[in-house]
Amino acid sequence: MSESLTGKVAVVTGAGRPRGIGRAAAIELARAGADVVVTDLARPGPRVAGIPTVAEDEEGLQDAVTEIESMGRRGKAFPLDVTAEADVVEVIDRVQAEFGGVDILFNNAGTPVGVKPFLELDNEAWDLSWKVHVMGMVYTSRAVIPLMRERGGGVIINNSSASGLRALPGYAAYTATKHAVIGLTKTLALDFGVDGIRAVSICPGDIDTDMTDLGMALAVEHFGVDPDQQESLAPIDTIALRRRGQASEIGKVVAWLASDGASYVSGNSMLIDGALMEGI
Numbered sequence: 001m002s003e004s005l006t007g008k009v010a011v012v013t014g015a016g017r018p019r020g021i022g023r024a025a026a027i028e029l030a031r032a033g034a035d036v037v038v039t040d041l042a043r044p045g046p047r048v049a050g051i052p053t054v055a056e057d058e059e060g061l062q063d064a065v066t067e068i069e070s071m072g073r074r075g076k077a078f079p080l081d082v083t084a085e086a087d088v089v090e091v092i093d094r095v096q097a098e099f100g101g102v103d104i105l106f107n108n109a110g111t112p113v114g115v116k117p118f119l120e121l122d123n124e125a126w127d128l129s130w131k132v133h134v135m136g137m138v139y140t141s142r143a144v145i146p147l148m149r150e151r152g153g154g155v156i157i158n159n160s161s162a163s164g165l166r167a168l169p170g171y172a173a174y175t176a177t178k179h180a181v182i183g184l185t186k187t188l189a190l191d192f193g194v195d196g197i198r199a200v201s202i203c204p205g206d207i208d209t210d211m212t213d214l215g216m217a218l219a220v221e222h223f224g225v226d227p228d229q230q231e232s233l234a235p236i237d238t239i240a241l242r243r244r245g246q247a248s249e250i251g252k253v254v255a256w257l258a259s260d261g262a263s264y265v266s267g268n269s270m271l272i273d274g275a276l277m278e279g280i
């Protein structure tokens, strides 16, 4: 890709895990020329099946900064819990002070805590799913939109999921809140298009990240899936391309959506799933 994002400043949430979509997108945004601020929780959070659902330390963020800087861009890491509005405001204020504004926001933070049989899914898991997937995006969008307006426009890319367009059994809180991301994105596109701000949802399918491994562990624990019979949550023969996606394949789409190549793309939801058959 040419350096179509030179001079742009991007903020990415949930970018702390080395195999994650957030990290991959941060690298692709930098490769396309942007300076990139990476953020993530960076403290212990909920575990499922004994596996941490969150980035627990700042190491992953610092590694991302090192990689961004190795490409000649500016990088910066901030620990950030997207459910804490005051912290979101503080981080965006610091980005404004140090980078002069924000042009690209990739709302990527996500949690699998809402994956459980419906009758066992407690209010805490519903609340956390809503707070991370929806209110986190509300807080970051509310903080950056005035800055984007000052710069004459910007792009907000919200990471929904194929589960934002369809349903998987046992995914109630994940599915409902990822559907809400698509509604929120459409509204942002309508309300702020007049300011030159585009808003787009992406809907990845089965991508090879820690969260997919968590999803599989949950399926084994709660839904009786036999890992010897099924290696992945979406059996490979249900994906037309016959493989899981890589985080970098999502990151490249994010960098394109952020670029002028996508200047007339707004309000829609882009499936990136290798033609996952149930999703078509």
Ligand SMILES: NC(=O)c1ccc[n+]([C@@H]2O[C@H](COP(=O)([O-])OP(=O)(O)OC[C@H]3O[C@@H](n4cnc5c(N)ncnc54)[C@H](O)[C@@H]3O)[C@@H](O)[C@H]2O)c1
Residues within 6 Å of the ligand: 013, 014, 015, 016, 017, 019, 020, 021, 022, 039, 040, 041, 042, 053, 054, 055, 056, 080, 081, 082, 083, 108, 109, 110, 111, 132, 159, 160, 161, 162, 163, 203, 204, 205, 206, 207, 208, 209, 210, 211, 212
């Ligand atoms: N992996 C897939 O197949 C897939 C498919 C569709 C959508 N997604 C979405 O992609 C996004 C990234 O997921 P991933 O697969 O790269 O997994 P991941 O676990 O690497 O990324 C999720 C990140 O969100 C962070 N996070 C969780 N709670 C947070 C909070 N309160 N504040 C800030 N950060 C928080 C975690 O620390 C983690 O780094 C998520 O929104 C996920 O729902 C993933």
